Amino acid sequence: MEYRYLGDSGLKVSEITYGNWLTHASQVENDAAIACVRAALDVGISTFDTADVYANTGAETVLGEALKGERRQSLEIATKVFGPTGPKGHNDTGLSRKHILESIDGSLERLQTDYVDLYQAHRYDHETPLEETMQAFADVVRQGKVLYVGVSEWTAEQLRAGHALAKDLGFQLISNQPQYSALWRVIEGEVVPTSEELGISQIVWSPIAQGVLTGKYQPGQPLPEGSRATDDKGGAKMIERFMNDEVLTAVQELKPIADELSLSMAQLAVAWVLQNQNVASAIIGASRPEQVHDNAGAAGVTIPAELMSRIDDALGSVVERDPAKTNDSSPKTREA
Template identity: 40%
Template sequence: MAHSIDELGTPVAQQQFDPHWQAATDRYNAPGAVYRRTGRSGLDMPAISLGLWHNFGDERSIERQRAILRTAFDLGITQFDLANNYGVPYGSAEANFGRHMDHDFRPYRDEMIITTKAGYDMWEGPIGAGGSGRKYMLSSLDQSLKRMRIDYVDIFYSHRFDETTPLEETIGALDQAVRSGKALYAGISSYNPQQTRRAVELAREVHLPLIVNQPRYSMLDRTVEDGLIETCGDLGLGMAVFSPLAQGLLTSKYLGEDRIPAGSRAADQRYLDAGSLTDERITHLRALNDIAQERGQSLAQMALAWLLRDARITTVLVGASSPEQLRDSVGALNALDFSDEELARIDTHSRAAAI
């Protein structure tokens, strides 16, 4: 069985599972157990999926990670989204996820959608510098499988469009990953409408199950509305959107008097520039928060519901620094309908606060 030896040399198949934890027996009646078909494929994704971009590297407590993952699965969340370079240092999110697979989740592997990506710099030398060439993509996938201690991923993504590599080669690498049994499906991430259309054309020529595009999308970043949503809908691709809370701007974190709280991404200048927290933007974010409160939601819940109101959005990828934060996100599924008046108000303030 491939990739079945842990760092101590113990065969995974011989390891004992943690006898003190079992997944909730009612997990498919839990609040997060809402599923959508991925485009025209046969794969059902949870409407809210857990992304491991943040909070699963070596700088985070293993016990906190375990609590978040257990909570996600018990809530009905079955998709766990990773990439080769997630975590601090690179690769640590996958390595830690592999530990959690052995500790808790291996008995449930057939219920889980585990994804990874390759595209950015990862190891020394010109090949490891990233891109979408066959050597880099397939070597990266082998490394990811070893770190996660699994035989295959459910979706292997080209993490970014690489203008220096023929798209035919990238699609060929994804096709080889699927034909080898190391991935069940293929995906693309951050491809624009024209790149997406060409990728699907090439995939169909070789009968590659390219089923999903993963773009950035939130109330404050609506680039995908310039044709990508329609393109994916026309082509039968699902959409798994990341950064749905705009790196925390669409939460209550920055709305108080202490505008940049300690430990936040803005305070640490991690993925969010503190200079973006202008008085004008905060005013519009507070107005959006008022709308959310009128709806009986947190701002984060409304932001997720606003995305999921469109049936072409298969899933939103949320991060979580605690089980409580994840439960709050799942609460978005309780109210996905919006009135025309609410949508108009949201449109006004979200466009004014756009990043």
């Protein structure tokens, strides 16, 4: 495993982050989830990402149990706040001071820790003044409950405003967590250049495009039984944007490139996002320990420029690059 600094900070994270978005307390039984966490630790993954909204707080609880007994100082635990939790009442969502201060205490209890290394605004809150949000983050940092602050799926303009306020309040905004893969490159035009200027790293989710870049979905063929594309708990909806023959046919063109590098298709996909120097870590999810071992093989891989160009040529027009897609990811009104 290789490790990279997160933004302009002294914090290092593993190039591969273990995340439990659609798995723990949802698609995967607890014993299997814990086995995947053990596998992550075995391959040198030290960074673990979750959120209070995942499985309505259940994912944090499972992760806390899985990491219990580990040396806390050897881990980087990240969680997020924004989405509706609990009974999903009118103040159980968003980035208000009330929700942030209450949510961090709940997350710490579920994760069985006194602090989180990285606390992230899961989306941008259009209905709460940014000054209120950033002041609340400053306060939880000063209380010692949070070491570093990040965000997720913020636009370049939002990052710039948040970064300026954080600086005024005496703390750093060091990371952004966007979707990023060889098929989904919407951050490259605006978010990445702005982040590089501000000293903000990306911790990217869905580097294998919900499994599409593994090549297991064949154009014109039935969906593999038990795959994410057949999951009615949320997986199928997330993957549907890629499930067309044009995309699936293009993805099959990556197989010879992976073979040339002696990588699996999944390893190629994860290694591809890590070629971007603004990416500090790629988040992987898993339902089986062997998936963790496979994806971790992408750490430390260098893809030659000629093969990066061949990947671009193979995927061609199926790549999504529209920067406006980032703005679309944050709801304009609260759900509750």
